[in-house]
Amino acid sequence: MKKGQKASGFIAEAQEAGYINGYPDGTFRPDAPITRGDMAIILAQVFPTPFSVTADFTDVSPNMKAYEAISEILSVNITIGYPDHTFKPTAHVTRGQFSAFLARGLEPEFKNDARIPHSYMKDKTKTYTYNTGTHGIETHTYQYTKSPADEPIGFSWARNVPAINETYIYGEVETRKNLIHAYPVVDRFDPPLLGYPIEVGTTHSIYPSAEGKPLTPSDVTHTITAVGVTVETPYRTFTNAVEVTVLFGYKEYFVEGFAKVKTVNDNGTVFELIDVE
Structure with a gap:
């Protein structure tokens, strides 16, 4: 790199910030194409990534x-991969593709594009209000968050619970296998909220290591027991809900684009969507 090159100042600043590195021989090779794998490395360093699920793309392995x-x-x-369940880590990135990935790192509106067809994730540009029973009304808003030590956590869902004056941070993560809640700092994941494909009989295990192995009754926490269900909530009546039966007699209902909209047990409703703005 020479000072007269158009990108030299930007490359130097990105290196100083820790976003990029050159090659072991001391070169940067500014005219060489970049792969999708290299792009992922850069984006993961530029944008805070408070949690990480296992990348289950068929062409991505832990030794990469x-x-x-x-x-x-x-x-x-920021990404969801290709419809054939690949990421294509060695493929070159076009200027348009890089722009799309960069936009998803910067703005929640564009993150909505990184989801599978018929996604059950919530719209990241809206605020969802629920009646939770135990703690009353709470709101969920997607926003840029910092830790108590003022360290950036990144974009996450903020669950505000006025009754106890607490706000909890979580991520809503979707792969082509399931929908998951993840939590920053503690590096914890709940069992899958919803498994794919959406069909009666799909079950989700507590332990990821149990995937692909025979499940015992104690392993299974969620089972899809009905599809196309009509569910009434204060927000509106949904006619295309998925019913998931959970241990201890609970039933949860999920709708495309809304995630969970209602939970009931033998005593009645214990959680429901009441507004979306």
Whole structure:
């Protein structure tokens, strides 16, 4: 790199910020094409990635340099991969593709594009209000968040619970296998909220290691027991809900674009959507 080159100042600043590195021989090769795997590494360093699910793309494996970065940008809704369940980490990135990935890192509106067809994730540009029973009314808003130490956590869902004056941060992560809630800092994941494909009989295990192995009754926490269900909520009546039966007699209802809209048990409703703005 020479000072007279158009990109030299930008490359130097990006290197100083820790976003990029050159090659072991001391070169940067500014005219060389960039792969999708390399792009993932850069984006994972530029944007805070507070949680990471396992990248289950068929052409991505743990021994790849970009494996963790691909997992991280999947978790923060920057990518969803290709319809054939691949990521194509060695394919070159076009200027248009890079612009799309960069936009998803910067704006929640564009993160909505990084989801599978018929996604059950919520719209990241809207605020959802629920009646939770135990803690009364709470709101969920997608926003840029910092830790108590003022360290950036990144974009996450903020669950505000006025009754106890608390706000909880979580991520809504979708792969082509399931919908998951993840939590920053503690690096914890709930069992899958919803498994794909959406069909009666699909079950989700508590332990990821149990996937692909025979499940015992104690392993299974969620089972899809009906589709195309009509569900009434204060917000509106849904006619295309998926019913998921959980342990201890609970039933949860999910709708495309809204995630969970209602939970009931033998005593009645314990959680429901009441407004979307």
